[in-house]
Amino acid sequence: MKPCKECGVPDIVGRDQKWSPDGTIPIPGDQSFRMGIIEVPVIKAIAARLETVVGPSIHNMFMEGKRKNARHYIDTLLKGPLGFLVRHSSSSGKKAYQTLLQTSTALGYGHVLLEVYERKKRVGGTIHNQYYTPFFVGDVRGAFESIEHLPSKGTWEEKPDSAKIMVERAEGDDKLEQRFVFKEPLRLPGDLKYTPCKTCGLPMELSRFKWDLEKGTITDVKSKERVFIVGLNDLNSVFLELEQAIGDAVPSAILDVNHERGLELVKTGVVTGYGDFVRGAGLKGYGYAIFSGNRERITLTVKNPFNKNFLLGRALGVFEGLEGTKGEASVKEKPGLLEITITGRGG
Amino acid sequence: MAELSEVKATKLETNKLGQEILEILIPRVGAIVAQAMLDKQCTLVGITPSTIRKDHLEVLAQRIEHVLVIFGHDGKETGTKIRALQGLKG
Numbered sequence: 001m002k003p004c005k006e007c008g009v010p011d012i013v014g015r016d017q018k019w020s021p022d023g024t025i026p027i028p029g030d031q032s033f034r035m036g037i038i039e040v041p042v043i044k045a046i047a048a049r050l051e052t053v054v055g056p057s058i059h060n061m062f063m064e065g066k067r068k069n070a071r072h073y074i075d076t077l078l079k080g081p082l083g084f085l086v087r088h089s090s091s092s093g094k095k096a097y098q099t100l101l102q103t104s105t106a107l108g109y110g111h112v113l114l115e116v117y118e119r120k121k122r123v124g125g126t127i128h129n130q131y132y133t134p135f136f137v138g139d140v141r142g143a144f145e146s147i148e149h150l151p152s153k154g155t156w157e158e159k160p161d162s163a164k165i166m167v168e169r170a171e172g173d174d175k176l177e178q179r180f181v182f183k184e185p186l187r188l189p190g191d192l193k194y195t196p197c198k199t200c201g202l203p204m205e206l207s208r209f210k211w212d213l214e215k216g217t218i219t220d221v222k223s224k225e226r227v228f229i230v231g232l233n234d235l236n237s238v239f240l241e242l243e244q245a246i247g248d249a250v251p252s253a254i255l256d257v258n259h260e261r262g263l264e265l266v267k268t269g270v271v272t273g274y275g276d277f278v279r280g281a282g283l284k285g286y287g288y289a290i291f292s293g294n295r296e297r298i299t300l301t302v303k304n305p306f307n308k309n310f311l312l313g314r315a316l317g318v319f320e321g322l323e324g325t326k327g328e329a330s331v332k333e334k335p336g337l338l339e340i341t342i343t344g345r346g347g
Numbered sequence: 348m349a350e351l352s353e354v355k356a357t358k359l360e361t362n363k364l365g366q367e368i369l370e371i372l373i374p375r376v377g378a379i380v381a382q383a384m385l386d387k388q389c390t391l392v393g394i395t396p397s398t399i400r401k402d403h404l405e406v407l408a409q410r411i412e413h414v415l416v417i418f419g420h421d422g423k424e425t426g427t428k429i430r431a432l433q434g435l436k437g
Binding site: 249 | 377421
């Protein structure tokens with residue numbers, strides 16, 4: 001794994017993700033599986049907010065959402081002879097975990113040390129600079145389930161700068177196998193254009209992110225915040241399942257956290273106009289956004305939106321930050337399309 | 348219109364059956380989730396926690412059993428208790 005000399009993006013990132021003109025970042029093995037770049041403080045704030053409602057079980061839910069999608073992601077990477085080799089040889093199995101951990105380093109998940117591996121029994125280690133441990137345990141469970149073809153259970157012990165994790169073979173029925181599943185709706189085409197890096201071909205715009213492959217971190221140079229690359233289906237699977245269980249508290253949490261985020265993006269100068277917001281949305285895989293309107297009323301049309309409340313909250317915060325007035329938003333939705341209209345309340 | 352919100356532990360209005368269901372749920376998931384869960388599952392059935400009738404209990408029991416699994420509970424015991432409210436007087 002090495003960073004591109006020109007744009008700085010690790011080669012593994014370009015191998016496993018494609019920045020599409022439709023505002024999404026699908027993985028090559030499954031176009032319906034989309035990735036996104038999320039700010040670490042945002043996911044932590046959403047989890048904390050939901051924890052106040054749901055309690056600590058929210059973290060297990062995030063782990064569950066992650067593990068199934070991680071398993072699918074790894075299944076697509078381990079197709080064919082490679083998968084056969086990995087799944088039938090102890091040394092290849094261990095090597096596969098190490099390679100996947102390298103991948104997770106490039107996705108900004110932290111620096112991971114594999115400390116325990118017993119084929120078909122358990123895998124464990126320590127993650128340093130963890131971003132949100134339940135997600136990472138979900139990743140390792142997904143890897144275990146893909147490589148070992150066995151159900152798993154996961155535990156972790158959180159420390160200030162690291163976490164010990166252990167994933168083991170689980171006995172009995174997997175009651176959550178059919179849960180935390182999110183099917184991406186119809187994908188609409190787009191013509192979003194990036195400036196290709198002359199060396200690796202990835203969008204040159206990604207150079208606003210700085211990879212530290214020793215620490216396993218990615219920093220947005222514009223906001224100076226840590227970000228990570230995650231399966232957006234993973235997040236939506238948890239949001240959807242939880243909303244079906246307890247209702248409005250879930251979309252409210254997502255909306256509120258992103259409203260605050262939108263205000264913050266303007267306050268810190270990361271977003272200085274709607275164009276920044278629109279370009280940032282595509283680059284981060286949130287969808288293909290088009291802005292129209294004036295200072296009193298704006299309309300943001302997003303093809304292939306990642307999540308309605310995530311985008312609505314952000315758009316409202318950005319509007320209020322830029323215009324210095326409270327906004328009122330209305331939303332229209334069609335399959336694959338979200339239209340947000342925001343009107344200033346004045347004052 | 349989008350409204351920003353605060354998460355509040357407001358008391359849910361219920362009838363007697365709704366209150367009985369809450370009393371079954373609260374020890375398992377706490378008061379906030381129990382109220383939110385009952386409210387949401389009633390909405391999905393097309394009723395409110397104030398209009399639950401005995402003939403709604405079976406479908407509510409099924410839904411709550413299904414939902415409790417994601418909170419790490421085996422919902423069957425809870426479902427059985429909710430169904431048993433069929434025998435409640437009044």
